[in-house]
Amino acid sequence: MNINFECTSCGRCCHDLKVPLTVSEAIDWLSDGNDVQVFCEAVPWPADASADDLQAAHKKRRSFSSVSGSLSIRVIVIFVATFSGACPNLQADMRCGIYARRPLVCRIYPAEINPFVELLQANKSCPPEAWGEDKLPLVENGKIVDVATMALIRQSCEADAQEVHIKENLCAALQIDSAALANEGFVIYSPGRAVLLETLRKAAEDLNPHPTRLTWRYISNQQSTIDILRSIGAVSSLVAENPDRKFEYLGCGVLKPNCT
Numbered sequence: 338m339n340i341n342f343e344c345t346s347c348g349r350c351c352h353d354l355k356v357p358l359t360v361s362e363a364i365d366w367l368s369d370g371n372d373v374q375v376f377c378e379a380v381p382w383p384a385d386a387s388a389d390d391l392q393a394a395h396k397k398r399r400s401f402s403s404v405s406g407s408l409s410i411r412v413i414v415i416f417v418a419t420f421s422g423a424c425p426n427l428q429a430d431m432r433c434g435i436y437a438r439r440p441l442v443c444r445i446y447p448a449e450i451n452p453f454v455e456l457l458q459a460n461k462s463c464p465p466e467a468w469g470e471d472k473l474p475l476v477e478n479g480k481i482v483d484v485a486t487m488a489l490i491r492q493s494c495e496a497d498a499q500e501v502h503i504k505e506n507l508c509a510a511l512q513i514d515s516a517a518l519a520n521e522g523f524v525i526y527s528p529g530r531a532v533l534l535e536t537l538r539k540a541a542e543d544l545n546p547h548p549t550r551l552t553w554r555y556i557s558n559q560q561s562t563i564d565i566l567r568s569i570g571a572v573s574s575l576v577a578e579n580p581d582r583k584f585e586y587l588g589c590g591v592l593k594p595n596c597t
């Protein structure tokens with residue numbers, strides 16, 4: 338598959354978004370007075386499991402190991418800037434107000450930040466006139482050919498891997514201990530701007546992981562998922578079984594950031 342593309346600067350991609358952020362981007366976003374949420378998902382991962390295919394290795398690099406009951410798991414934590422309508426950084430002339438330091442995911446759009454997710458024109462906000470054989474090559478034979486975009490995707494993957502211990506420490510500090518089953522949804526924590534900024538700054542200064550005895554709880558909106566997870570030793574419960582919850586649950590069928 339080949340894709341040719343040139344941005345028309347229409348600004349459509351800067352509306353109604355969930356923007357995945359690196360740690361430094363999340364600190365900047367919070368410091369600018371905007372909100373960031375913490376999205377959590379977890380994959381059952383037997384202690385002796387290998388990661389011998391590229392996609393499994395990618396998942397392993399961007400996650401930390403923990404347990405849910407007697408089940409070994411890997412937890413993926415993503416910082417996400419969520420907004421309805423225009424991005425708080427979008428100016429009236431449709432230019433980005435933080436262009437020089439805009440997040441990586443904004444820089445590579447419409448490409449996918451996850452190298453294992455296929456770029457599909459139908460999933461993108463760009464107008465028809467942005468695509469066509471007369472535009473610059475972006476994808477050839479299914480692979481991104483734009484060198485700058487590829488470098489940014491690699492940079493994002495490296496940040497993901499390097500920041501795992503910061504995310505682990507942050508979860509311990511904020512008692513974030515529930516996650517959705519990967520690919521089924523996300524458990525979303527919104528600790529508040531000031532608390533998250535202060536905790537994230539501290540976690541980012543700490544160079545060492547501090548694994549806790551935290552037992553993670555799986556959350557799902559599907560009884561069949563709960564039954565399967567319990568049968569393999571995980572602690573799990575339906576969303577409705579957590580009336581005092583400090584999180585929201587988002588099923589993937591509703592919305593999904595393009596980072597997973």
Ligand code: SF4
Pocket residue numbers: 350351352354356424425426427428432433434435436439440443
């Ligand atoms: S940060 Fe800039 S490029 Fe990214 S969504 Fe906001 S306005 Fe658009």
Ligand code: SF4
Pocket residue numbers: 343344345346347348349350351446447462463464467
């Ligand atoms: S929606 Fe596409 S064409 Fe419009 S500004 Fe964003 S990247 Fe450019």
